[in-house]
Amino acid sequence: MTNVILHESLHNENGDKRLFSTAVESALAYIQEVTHRSVIPSDDAISNLQALDVSMPEEPISGEEVLHELNVYGSAATIAQTGGRYFGFVNGGVLPAALAARWLADAWDQNAALHVMSPIASRLEQVCERWLIELLGLPRGCVAGFVSGTSVATLCGLAAARHAILADQGWNVENKGLCGAPRLRVVTGEQAHGTVYKALAILGLGAECVERVPVDDQGRLKPSLLPTLDKSTIVILQAGNVNTGAFDPFDEICALANDAGAWVHIDGAFGLWAAASEGRQNLTAGIHRADSWAVDAHKTLNAPYDCGIALTRWPDALAAAMRASGAYIQYGEGRDGMTFSPDMSRRARAIELWATLRRLGRRGVADLVDELCERAQQFAHALEERGFRVLNEVVFNQVLVACESEAVTRDTLLNIQSSGECWCGGTQWRGASAIRISVCSWVTTSTDVSRSVAAFEVARSKARSTVL
Numbered sequence: 001m002t003n004v005i006l007h008e009s010l011h012n013e014n015g016d017k018r019l020f021s022t023a024v025e026s027a028l029a030y031i032q033e034v035t036h037r038s039v040i041p042s043d044d045a046i047s048n049l050q051a052l053d054v055s056m057p058e059e060p061i062s063g064e065e066v067l068h069e070l071n072v073y074g075s076a077a078t079i080a081q082t083g084g085r086y087f088g089f090v091n092g093g094v095l096p097a098a099l100a101a102r103w104l105a106d107a108w109d110q111n112a113a114l115h116v117m118s119p120i121a122s123r124l125e126q127v128c129e130r131w132l133i134e135l136l137g138l139p140r141g142c143v144a145g146f147v148s149g150t151s152v153a154t155l156c157g158l159a160a161a162r163h164a165i166l167a168d169q170g171w172n173v174e175n176k177g178l179c180g181a182p183r184l185r186v187v188t189g190e191q192a193h194g195t196v197y198k199a200l201a202i203l204g205l206g207a208e209c210v211e212r213v214p215v216d217d218q219g220r221l222k223p224s225l226l227p228t229l230d231k232s233t234i235v236i237l238q239a240g241n242v243n244t245g246a247f248d249p250f251d252e253i254c255a256l257a258n259d260a261g262a263w264v265h266i267d268g269a270f271g272l273w274a275a276a277s278e279g280r281q282n283l284t285a286g287i288h289r290a291d292s293w294a295v296d297a298h299k300t301l302n303a304p305y306d307c308g309i310a311l312t313r314w315p316d317a318l319a320a321a322m323r324a325s326g327a328y329i330q331y332g333e334g335r336d337g338m339t340f341s342p343d344m345s346r347r348a349r350a351i352e353l354w355a356t357l358r359r360l361g362r363r364g365v366a367d368l369v370d371e372l373c374e375r376a377q378q379f380a381h382a383l384e385e386r387g388f389r390v391l392n393e394v395v396f397n398q399v400l401v402a403c404e405s406e407a408v409t410r411d412t413l414l415n416i417q418s419s420g421e422c423w424c425g426g427t428q429w430r431g432a433s434a435i436r437i438s439v440c441s442w443v444t445t446s447t448d449v450s451r452s453v454a455a456f457e458v459a460r461s462k463a464r465s466t467v468l
């Protein structure tokens with residue numbers, strides 16, 4: 001009996017204007033409010049989350065009630081990441097057209113595994129792949145795998161590398177595994193991102209086997225200290241150091257690697273987008289000589305979350321590393337997205353990516369990148385004028401800041417984080433604490449930066465008076 005009633009009420013909700021307009025109205029109210037509210041949720045908002053944390057409910061409730069609970073308790077407990085004064089980690093904002101496209105695409109609920117499951121998703125993956133290759137100046141013939149983020153994109157790139165290097169030595173790693181396999185070498189800078197090590201570990205290439213190359217004072221790998229490279233080596237470089245935003249010298253290292261027949265993977269989570277800006281292309285010079293790249297659309301590009309891309313010039317190597325089989329899988333004539341990604345069923349994230357790139361065009365992407373970098377410069381200059389120490393060369397969107405002493409830096413950071421005026425993360429840079437600013441949202445204006453600089457000063461004064 002109950003089932004019939006539930007089924008009926010679900011049917012009534014399907015396309016119910018009230019339910020869906022409530023969702024849209026709540027979202028719009030949130031968007032309008034978020035630039036004005038505290039960047040962090042209040043203690044009350046956090047403790048009210050208890051209302052959502054009930055035992056597994058026995059009975060269904062209506063969709064409207066669900067939405068009401070989420071909006072009342074959920075919206076208030078979010079971090080105001082889209083509000084213009086959030087500078088934590090390297091978390092991107094979201095462009096309105098991309099968000100709207102995602103809402104539409106969510107109604108489609110497409111599965112991007114196979115062309116036959118979703119011709120639209122398949123086609124847009126193809127288009128995005130072509131656009132990205134052009135925009136980033138990568139070689140023709142590259143393929144893209146659309147994944148959740150750079151962690152997985154790096155996993156894909158390194159899996160393709162592992163396949164290619166071992167296949168070259170007559171070893172099929174997908175069939176035989178790593179036991180008894182020829183040795184693989186991994187070379188990377190001392191500042192490689194943690195997700196590189198995670199991917200290596202998943203692939204059976206432990207952290208202790210990695211040959212770590214010393215870096216300069218910005219975290220850039222020193223080419224003169226590279227070990228001799230050979231055909232069994234994977235070299236992992238970085239476009240955008242998570243602390244300083246610095247870029248490895250790709251041209252020089254790729255030339256050495258190309259000569260030796262080594263595979264180069266570039267972790268370009270947020271920095272690879274420099275290649276789309278004429279004024280910043282010098283930072284990424286030489287990236288086209290690499291073999292695989294990982295990049296996020298949800299950071300610098302401001303696409304909605306859950307949008308990363310693995311690119312490689314060796315489609316067969318990636319496909320071999322990702323290949324799944326099953327009697328029911330119907331590979332088609334169109335592009336089957338699962339060929340190039342670890343997942344089978346996947347959200348059709350290329351839809352929002354397409355919308356983002358279509359909205360901005362080549363010039364809009366360049367402007368977005370330049371704007372983020374200019375705001376970072378503004379931040380750095382204003383803080384220096386007020387006696388803060390800027391620890392890095394601000395070449396991209398990252399600024400590392402310290403005060404006169406370790407204790408004041410640490411307390412200033414805590415005061416900033418609890419102020420609600422803006423939010424920054426902390427880090428250790430060359431043995432000392434630093435405040436880490438990442439300008440990563442299109443929303444951030446120069447007024448937001450000025451206001452945040454003022455918050456830094458207040459936070460430091462408070463720190464000085466307590467530290468002494």
Ligand SMILES: *Cc1c(COP(=O)(O)O)cnc(C)c1O
Pocket residue numbers: 090148149150151152193195240241242267268269270296308
């Ligand atoms: C963010 C980031 C990653 C991880 O990317 P996710 O999208 O969070 O998986 C890897 N490398 C660098 C340099 C990053 O900034």
